Amino acid sequence: RDVRRTAFTPDELAGCFDRMQRAGLVDGLFLSSGICHNAIREMDRMIATVEIVRARHHFGGYVHLKLLPGATTDQVERAVQLGDRVSINLEAPSASRLEHLSARKDFGAELMSPLRIASLLVHTPDKPTKASSVTTQFVVGAAGESDHEILHTSSQLYQNLGLARTYYSAFTPIPDTPLAQHDPTPP
Numbered sequence: 562r563d564v565r566r567t568a569f570t571p572d573e574l575a576g577c578f579d580r581m582q583r584a585g586l587v588d589g590l591f592l593s594s595g596i597c598h599n600a601i602r603e604m605d606r607m608i609a610t611v612e613i614v615r616a617r618h619h620f621g622g623y624v625h626l627k628l629l630p631g632a633t634t635d636q637v638e639r640a641v642q643l644g645d646r647v648s649i650n651l652e653a654p655s656a657s658r659l660e661h662l663s664a665r666k667d668f669g670a671e672l673m674s675p676l677r678i679a680s681l682l683v684h685t686p687d688k689p690t691k692a693s694s695v696t697t698q699f700v701v702g703a704a705g706e707s708d709h710e711i712l713h714t715s716s717q718l719y720q721n722l723g724l725a726r727t728y729y730s731a732f733t734p735i736p737d738t739p740l741a742q743h744d745p746t747p748p
Contacts, residue, residue, distance in 0.1 A: 563737070566597045571606050575613035582620060589623030590614060600629040600671075604636045611643045628679060630671040637678045641692040646725070647679050648696040653704045654714035661704035662740070680722035694725030702746025703732035 569577065581587045592610060594603045607626065614620045626644035628637060640647050649672055653659040656668035666672065679695045682688050697718065699711055715727040731746040 566595070568594075568597055568606075569610075571609035571613055574610045575618060578610075578614055579618040579620070582618075582622070589625070590620075591625045591627075593627035594629065596629060600631040601633065601636070604629045604632045604640075608636060608639050608643065611640075615643060628675045630666050630675075632675040634678055637675050638682060641679055641682045641688075641690040644692050646694050646696060647683075647692050648698070649676050649679070650698045650700075651676070651714075652698070652700050654699065654706050654710045658704040658706045658710070662700070676718075677722060680724065684723050695722065696724060696726045696728065698728040698730060700732050701729050703740060703743060 578587070578590055590611070592607055594607055596603050607629070611624055611626060614624070623646075624644045625646045625648065626640045628640055628647055628649040630649070632640070632649070637647075651659075651668070651672050652662055652666075653668070659666055659668045659672075676695065676697060679692070682690050683692050683695050699715075701708075701711065711729070715724075718724045718727060731748045732740075732743070733745050734741050734743050
């Protein structure tokens with residue numbers, strides 16, 4: 562969408578979280594981001610935020626860190642060292658279905674690759690990781706996929722990557738986006 566973007570710096574976001582946590586308003590951190598410039602830069606900013614939360618603010622509680630599409634191997638490694646859980650949204654069950662949602666995302670290279678790396682790191686006993694699990698999410702109903710396709714992909718992810726959980730979100734159209742006229746998916 563063509564809207565003005567704004568973002569916190571890692572220091573600002575970490576400080577805001579610290580104040581809310583000390584005030585008893587939050588118990589943990591679920592950190593995700595839109596992509597304002599490029600995914601690598603935004604992923605670095607998210608990692609820097611969690612590093613500040615952990616090191617400067619001494620937060621030892623729960624952190625769920627989203628991996629952005631195209632996250633590098635080094636970024637995934639750092640994310641599993643910092644977060645209790647990491648995830649990346651696959652959005653669709655296959656590359657061909659993802660093309661209906663985003664012409665810019667590469668299912669294999671930008672989504673599945675970081676997911677595989679995270680899973681390997683989390684399930685390798687001699688790797689220094691904090692993360693104990695990896696998850697993903699699908700948007701149901703936006704790409705014409707069948708329930709069977711989603712469940713088959715989920716089953717493969719559980720078997721092959723040891724995913725802890727797969728989340729499902731019903732598609733809701735957003736104004737001024739390419740899928741604005743698409744029917745919403747009933748919950």
